[in-house]
Amino acid sequence: MNRYLLPLGIFLLLVLLLGVGLSLNPREVPSPLIGKPAPAFRLPQLHDPVKTFSPGELRGKIWVLNVWASWCVACREEHPVLSEFAKSRLVPVLGLNYKDTREDALAWLKRYGDPYQVSLADFDGRVGIDYGVYGVPETYVIDKQGVIRYKRIGPVTPEILQQKIVPLISELSRG
């Protein structure tokens, strides 16, 4: 009896290990940017390229940066959730339009609604690279000191909003 117990134990351990491995999402690579200052940039705004924006302008505020594109299917899926969140006016939500064209981006916002307080145009994707973007949509929470506190790769869901983003924001605004 005992001689079967050990292989069975090892087998069960292996099953457990592989089971945990299967339930992990390989797309969610821990970002090295968490806890680091949000990379500086100055980008033209989507609606009016003459106006520019730099993250320094929001120093002292907690804000959310959402990276999106009109060609991104998951962004459409995320859009109602994000719109609802933006409507709550908890914090400013800014959009970074990533590797897109102005025409397509504006048409998309017109069609689905524009949740963003300011939309930025990152057509060549340079700012995206600085923010380690690789799977649009991505969402960042940036604190009053301009430090990235949270990053979501993939669409924001109501669960993530309620369990991660909103509690984090209320914690940050208390601190």
Place this chain on the structure above:
Amino acid sequence: MVEPRNRDLRILDRGWWLVLLLVLAFGRGTWAGEAARAATEPALEDRVMALASELRCLVCQNQTLADSHAPLAMDLRDQIREKMRQGASERDIVDYMVARYGDFVLYRPPFKLSTLLLWAGPGLLVIAGLATLYFRLARRRGEPKVELSAEEHARAVALLEGNGDRERQ
């Protein structure tokens, strides 16, 4: 009944050729730029590709930046090229990538506490296997030798000589 179906197939065949021709004519557009650059600056392009083959494409995670045709991989190759033109070393560029995408971009993960098991794991397994083998053999050697009684010995001799139990009975 068979005729038209065959004809359909023939058209399908021709369709495939057309698709192949189109792919050959236009599909390489994304590589053409890099191919042209490889022709004008072969040394730089070699360095770019050598480094790119050490880095992981985050969009298609099992490909290197050199192999991948994802738009992000192309952008990152452009970044590598640009930085090398500005005189950045391989080390600088690797640091630049790690700062943005983490250790995950490296095809050779660095040796540190969080990757200890990854690096030492196979070695530990071999050691564990060898140790198990050693102790098993040692235990077997330690077991007392089986002594045969005179009767058992005689029976064994009989068996070996071909006069087994059956004949004796």
